[in-house]
Structures are given as structure tokens and as C-alpha cells.
Amino acid sequence: MERGNVLVTGASRGIGAAIARTLAARGYGVFVAARGLARCKELAHELEGAGGRAWPLELDVAAPASIARAVADARELGGGASPAALVNNAGIAESAPLSKATDATYERHMDVNFHGPRRLIEALLPAWKESGRGRVVNVASSAGLRGYAYVAAYCASKFALVGYTLAVAQELGDRGITVNAVCPHYVDSPMLASAIRNLVGTTGRTEAEARAFFAGQNPGGKLVSEAAVAESVAELLEGDESGLVVELDGTETKLHRPNGA
Numbered sequence: 499m500e501r502g503n504v505l506v507t508g509a510s511r512g513i514g515a516a517i518a519r520t521l522a523a524r525g526y527g528v529f530v531a532a533r534g535l536a537r538c539k540e541l542a543h544e545l546e547g548a549g550g551r552a553w554p555l556e557l558d559v560a561a562p563a564s565i566a567r568a569v570a571d572a573r574e575l576g577g578g579a580s581p582a583a584l585v586n587n588a589g590i591a592e593s594a595p596l597s598k599a600t601d602a603t604y605e606r607h608m609d610v611n612f613h614g615p616r617r618l619i620e621a622l623l624p625a626w627k628e629s630g631r632g633r634v635v636n637v638a639s640s641a642g643l644r645g646y647a648y649v650a651a652y653c654a655s656k657f658a659l660v661g662y663t664l665a666v667a668q669e670l671g672d673r674g675i676t677v678n679a680v681c682p683h684y685v686d687s688p689m690l691a692s693a694i695r696n697l698v699g700t701t702g703r704t705e706a707e708a709r710a711f712f713a714g715q716n717p718g719g720k721l722v723s724e725a726a727v728a729e730s731v732a733e734l735l736e737g738d739e740s741g742l743v744v745e746l747d748g749t750e751t752k753l754h755r756p757n758g759a
């Protein structure tokens with residue numbers, strides 16, 4: 499079944515690439531967006547080879563001018579129509595103890611993990627209000643529901659994203675536009691591979707020990723798969739409920755409705 503077009507940020511690798519593959523297989527036209535255009539082109543090519551519809555899109559979510567350009571490009575590529583759905587997945591996570599995190603650390607996390615998603619939603623909202631339909635899924639994190647040591651900037655930015663998701667969902671009410679969040683615990687992705695390298699470097703643990711440490715942090719003792727996040731995103735895009743927070747902990751999916759039923 500052919501569906502509308504969806505803009506997926508941070509789609510060049512990891513969770514975003516899994517989301518792009520899942521959505522293309524479900525019939526969405528996918529804008530594969532990230533800073534690294536070459537990888538976006540490769541993935542778009544792969545999706546088209548598998549019978550899907552996809553377009554690579556250069557996008558730095560930390561730069562307002564890049565957002566404006568990407569949204570305009572997506573509209574042009576979509577034959578004049580704005581993407582009907584947005585998956586705000588691009589994100590960064592840098593670890594540092596409180597004594598080493600600077601203003602710049604906090605600003606980088608807020609720009610990429612919060613202001614970028616917010617600005618993209620704001621850029622697409624007028625078209626959705628006009629058409630009476632829009633879908634947003636924000637890929638937040640369990641770090642938007644609880645605290646973790648050494649990633650205060652990451653946690654603060656993800657709490658901001660969850661709070662914004664819920665406020666926008668509440669404000670838009672039943673205008674046909676849904677805004678939801680997924681909050682995975684540790685996911686087996688390139689971002690985790692980098693956290694593992696970091697832990698190995700700072701503690702002298704082996705790679706296997708570092709990996710087991712992160713898996714052990716998840717309530718079920720298992721890493722979340724990229725595919726599980728992608729499946730959850732697809733389900734949220736297809737539903738009509740707004741203000742949902744879906745927590746994926748590696749073994750269980752917990753549905754939260756912080757705004758009330």
C-alpha cells in the first residue's frame with residue numbers, strides 16, 4: 499500500500515536507518531536526512547532497489563538555515579506537498595562528568611536533541627494545520643524519563659524533548675495532528691558502540707564487559723534492537739492517539755500517557 503511521505507532525521511545509520519527501511523517497506527516515501535549526504539544517498543538507493551520510494555536529503559538539525567532548506571527541498575521533491583510525517587531521530591550523546599561538561603556541551607545537546615526537532619515541527623506545522631493531518635514521532639530516550647550519570651546534558655535535552663512532545667500534543671488536541679515519543683533504553687547501534695569504546699578507554703574493561711554493562715543497565719538485562727524501535731515508530735505513525743510515550747526496555751514495551759487518558 500502506498501502511503502504519504504515521511505522525513506526521517508539521522509537516517510544515515512543506526513536507529514534512523516532502521517526506521518527508514520521499515521517505513522519504506524510499509525509503503526511510505528522516505529526522505530533520508532542527515533549531515534552526511536553520501537550515506538543518505540546510499541541508503542535511498544538501497545530502499546529504491548528494494549522497491550521503495552526514497553530521497554536523500556542533506557540536513558543539519560542544529561542549523562536553522564539547513565532546516566529551512568531541507569524542508570523546502572522535501573516539498574519540491576514531494577511534488578509541492580510537505581512531508582505528511584516527521585520522525586525526529588537525529589541525536590548526539592557525549593559523556594562527561596559534571597566537572598567537565600561546559601556551556602558548549604549543554605548547548606550542543608540542546609541544539610541537536612531539542613531545538614532541531616522543535617524547529618522541524620514548527621516548520622511543518624502550518625502545512626499540517628491546513629491539511630488537517632500530520633504525524634510526529636520524536637525519538638527521545640529513557641534518558642528523558644530517568645537520570646544517568648555522566649550524561650547530564652544528554653538527559654536534560656531528552657527531558658526537554660519529552661516535555662515539548664507532551665505540551666504540543668496537548669495544545670494541538672484533536673486537530674488531526676499526533677505528536678508522540680519513543681523512549682528506548684540502551685539500543686544496539688553505532689551510538690552504543692561509541693559509548694562502549696569510551697567505557698573501555700576510561701575504565702580498562704574489555705569490550706565484552708563494557709557491552710554487558712550497558713545491557714545490564716536495561717531493566718530486562720538485554721539491549722533494545724534497532725528494529726524494535728523502528729517497529730514502534732511505525733505503529734505510532736499509523737495510530738491516531740497523541741501524547742503517548744512508548745518506553746522500550748529491551749524485553750518490554752511500556753505505554754505511558756503522562757497527559758492523562
Ligand SMILES: NC(=O)c1ccc[n+]([C@@H]2O[C@H](COP(=O)([O-])OP(=O)(O)OC[C@H]3O[C@@H](n4cnc5c(N)ncnc54)[C@H](OP(=O)(O)O)[C@@H]3O)[C@@H](O)[C@H]2O)c1
Nearest residue numbers: 508510512513533534558559588589639684685687688689
Ligand atoms: N543508541 C542508544 O542506546 C539510544 C538509546 C535511546 C535513544 N537513542 C536515540 O536514538 C536516536 C538515534 O540514535 P543512534 O543510536 O542511531 O545514533 P547514531 O548511531 O550515532 O546515529 C545518529 C544519526 O544522527 C545523525 N545526526 C547527528 N547529528 C546530526 C545533526 N546535527 N543533524 C542531522 N543529523 C545528525 C547522524 O548522521 P550524520 O552524522 O551524518 O549527521 C546519524 O545518522 C538518537 O536521538 C539517540 O539519542 C539512542
